[in-house]
Amino acid sequence: MQADKRPLRFVIIGAGMAGMLAGIRLKERGDTDFTIYEKGDSVGGTWRENSYPGLACDTPAHSYTYSFATNPEWSAFYAPGAEIRAYFEQIAGRYDLKSQIAFNTEISSCRFVDGRWRITTTEGCEDVADVIVAATGVLHHPAMPDIPGLEDFAGPCFHSARWDHSVPLEDKRVGVIGNGSTGVQIVSALSKVAGRLVHFQRSPQWIMPCPDLKYSEADKQVFRDDPAKIEEVRNGPEASARRARFTAAIIDLESPELAEIQSIVERNLRESISDPKLREKLRPDYRAACKRMVFSAHYYDAVQKPNVEVVVGAIERVEPSGIRMKDGSFYELDVIALATGFRVDQFVRPMVVEGFGGKSLDAFWSEHPRAYYAVTVPEFPNFFLLNGPTGPVGNFTLIDIAEAQWAYIDQLVDLLRAGTCDAVAPTMSALDEYEVRRTEAAKRTVFASGCRSWYLDKQGVPQVWPWSYAYFQEVMKRPKLEDYALMQGQ
Incomplete structure (x- = not known):
């Protein structure tokens, strides 16, 4: 590689896992001219936003760490949310990131003008950058359900990502709407404290059993003394087999791996639920x-407690004192928790992003968000996404994904550092070809096999990575420069 010739100014949007990764990697390269803009008051992203009862990661804790900053202190195989947030706080301190983070600062617009990005905050402050790294994440715009009468409920009602810890739940009648991982975790936790707990769900979920393994002090000491033990948990035979099994199951409906997963979840339901009607x-x-697979060691136990009821069906409306179903049944409640997920099609939106000639990213994404290999967008030069549209978000660790994407992005930035070009973006033909291949492959995945999920776009096509995890790692090793426009004097 040529010696670096051009000093670059970077703006990173978001101080969650991916934005922090970008800052750390830039500092390692000696690129210190950057600011991370964060709309919240601390680092951590989704682990700052979410604090609901039972919050935990559904990826093994040792896999949900940066590869260069492992953590022998995890208390459990699946770490609770507060520990994950503390981990990111600790990393921010270790790498001295906070001095370059503008907290409580939201970006309202990014416009590519005269070869550079002009950034404006909601407070009217301005910045200029050569490169933008959009690390805004996927799960940060709460999706409020469109249920008639929701605003008429007389008691506390809040989204899982805006949990109101001032509301007492002991011995209360609590309704939880939604049964993804969040709803399952909340129900598992609140079953121990609520007087009556009703779990409302449109359709039930398959539950993958998982170990409720706590790490003892002796276990932690082993990890401290021998980092290879951590690596074994992260990428050893068992972890590799689990990843390979799930990858094969996703991309091939007739695979023995999917049949194995089906067998496991059916057996879990059969052996865990004793009442045939509830089963x-x-x-x-x-x-x-x-x-998306739901992993839980406790949900099936929780729903069999005498104070818990599962209600499957459509909600007619919310009334001041509770929820009425379409079949006429009514459930009196004191508190409603909305585990209804996020607006996953937003990504950087509602921020205004304009590329060449004022081209609007919002307009470009009007049908659905799209990006070349989930990282770059035609006509938006020097604009890079971490965990962007169509990435492999399905039950894989997003840290590993972001690290692979950063290695890819860094090679494109090298072209700018070396003066090979002033601006880089994929060609439209490259994105079109990628989208045709990706769409056809997505239609053959398990995600398109007949359920309603947040993976699907308005046409019912899964907006996720449809190939193997190994293929993702392979294409992230090196950009195909023939698919990129390298521009001078922009």
Whole structure:
């Protein structure tokens, strides 16, 4: 590689896992002219936004760490949310990132003018950058359900990502709407404290059993003394087999791996739920892994407690004192928790992003968000996405994904550092070809096998990575420069 010739100014949007990664990697390269803009008051992204009861990661804790900053102190195989947030706080301190983070600062617009990005905050402050790294994440715009009468409820009602910890729940009648991983975690936790707990769900979920493994002090000492033990948890035979099994299951509906997963979740339901009526109520009518897999060691135990009821069906409306179903049944409640997910099609929106000639990213994404290999967008030069549209978000660790994407991005930035070009963006033909291949492959994945999920766009096509995890790692090793426009004097 040529010696660096051009000093670059970077703006990173978001101080969650991916934005922090970008800052750390830039500092390692000696690129210190950057600012991370963060709309919240601290680092951590989704782990700052979410603090609901039972919050935990559904990826093994040792896999949900940066490869260069492992953590022998995790208390459990699946770490609770507060520990994950503390980990990111600790990393921010270790790498002295906070001095370059503008907290409580939201970006309103980014416009590419005269070869540089002009950035404006919601407070009217301005910045200029050669490169933008959009690390805004996917799960940060809460999706409020469109249920008639929701605003008429007389008691506290809040989204899981805006949990109101001032509301007492002991001995209260609590309704939880939604049964993705968040809803399952909340119900598992609140079953221990609520007087009556009602779990409302449109359709049941397959539950993958997982170990409730806590690490003892002796376990932690082993990890401290021998980092290879951490690496074994991260990428050893068991972890590799689990990743390979899930990858094969996703991309091939006839695979023995998907049949194995189906067998596991069916056995879990059969052996965990003793009441035949409840067992059938909890049985999904779609294939395992069609929706994002839900991992839980406690949900099936929770729903069999005498103070817990599962209600499957459509909600007619919310009334001041509770929820009425379309079948006429009514459930009196004191508190409603909305585990209804996020607006996953937003990404950097509602921020205004304009590329060449004022081209609007919002307009470009009007049908659905798209990016070349989930990282770059035609006509938006020097604009890079971490965990962007169509990336492999399905039950893989997003840290590993972001690290691979950064290695790819850094090679494109090298072209700018070396003066090979002033601006770089994929060609439209490269994105079109990628989207045709990706769409056709997505239609053959388990995600398109007949369920309703947040993976699907308005046409019902999964907006996720449809190939193997190994293929993702392969294409991230080196950009195909023939698919990029390298521009001078922009």
